[in-house]
Amino acid sequence: MSNNWINPLIGICNTSVLVASGYVIWTCAAKKDKNTSIRSAESPKRPPPKKSIIPTGPSPVKEKNSSSSDEKNTDSAKEKNKKSKENEEGKKEKEKKKSKILGVKEQTDTGSKSKEEDKKEKKKESSKSRKSRKSLKKLLEKSKKSKTVEKKKEKSESDENPEDNEKPPEPGSDPRKIWAFKAAKMKCQAICKLHQDKIKGYMPPNCTYTAYDANPDLSRYTDVRCIEETRVILKNHERDFIHASWMRMPGKDDMSYITTQGPLPETLVDFWHMIYQEKISYVLMLCTLFEGGVEKCTLYYPEKLAEVVRFGRYEITLTECKEEAIANTTWNALTVVDTADPSSEPLYMNHVQVPWWPDQLAPEDARPMIELYKWVKSVNPKGIPICVHCSAGVGRTATFVGIDYATRRIMENPNIEMVDIVREMRAMRFQAVQSHMQFLFLYVALMQYFIDEGVVEMTGRIEAFMTQYKKHAQRKLAKRAVQNQQGEKAAADEKEKEKEKA
Structure with a gap:
């Protein structure tokens, strides 16, 4: 290979x-x-x-x-x-x-x-926030206003009713002092409400009005009745009825008053028959003939010296014009003659007119009325009744009489309530102490009377109560003055129209 x-x-x-x-x-x-x-x-x-x-x-x-x-x-x-x-x-x-x-x-x-x-x-948020801010501002302003109003009220209340740490009167003290201390705790509005709730519509039980119902034309006001059990009965006269009532005071001296309405043209004879029958020495007229253009009482007495007026069988003459009993009053001496009985003696009596007490209201100052009350009590003869009238004879008239009646009841019981006192008075005179202002004035008049007597001092809560009433009365009187002016103008216009027609 x-x-x-x-x-x-x-x-x-x-x-x-x-x-x-x-x-x-x-x-x-x-x-x-x-x-x-x-x-x-x-x-x-x-x-x-x-x-x-x-x-x-x-x-x-x-x-x-x-x-x-x-x-x-x-x-x-x-x-x-x-x-x-x-x-x-x-x-x-x-x-x-x-x-x-x-x-x-x-x-x-x-x-x-x-x-x-x-x-x-x-x-939206800004508008909402603005609205909320405005509402908050309004609320704050309202709260501020309410606070200021409350503060003012508190101040006024403290001024009217000061906390002065006053001690109540000791047991066994004067009954008038105990009553005044207790009454001064109340406020004016509370007293007026008390009248509204418990007195205004009160009618005494078991009272009848037979003669009043039978004579409707003889009463000035249809809603003011005359109690049958306490009415003044006319004797030896064509009729026995007059719109007048007896008011009897508690106590042993049998002191009494005749409380009546202002006379009507139909009752002039009846009025003077009652004066002559009971022998009256003093007639207190707590009104004027006209008020606010409205008639409150018919002229039943002579106005000029030596003037003579005649009503039925009685002639009345003005014999003397005296000095004022108290400031701003008219005091005249009258003579009454029964022409039907020549053998009878004339009656000498006094007529006192008080023109400054308006209908349904009360004076702002109680001192003049207390002066008049004490003066009449001092000059009137014992055992003779005092005749008191206004327009209806139940408001101003019963309030004046109430000074006497309430004083006596307080002396008996210092713890008595004013409501109970007025109800007792209404059992004698229908609708006694008619308005809340008159009811309030009765408190003030009693306190002023007790101060004048030296029993009560014008200090502390009592002084505050009196000043509070004065402010309240001034407001009411100012309104009434305007109403009276308007009424007088309307009445004058009607008279002119009637003259033109005639």
């Missing part, structure tokens, strides 16, 4: 080794390409690392060829991967741009909408 002969088995082995090594290299390259593509997809920015291919066979030429082919294959795969990556990146960039553009549009749209909505919400 020649030296150039080559064993065919060796060649086959070599070729098989080469083929196997190429297959291995190709599979490895493919795996690497797959890995690099996956890595490039996950992280495109990072390039795959280059790895050197190690030849496995003994023939260097075939190794070079195989490596070049592998490099070509890898390069083509890389280029494809790059192109696909570039395409994907381009698509992504386009999508990003579109999304950015759309996002900007949406943001602008939503931003504009949100801005408008924010503005509207801010306006």
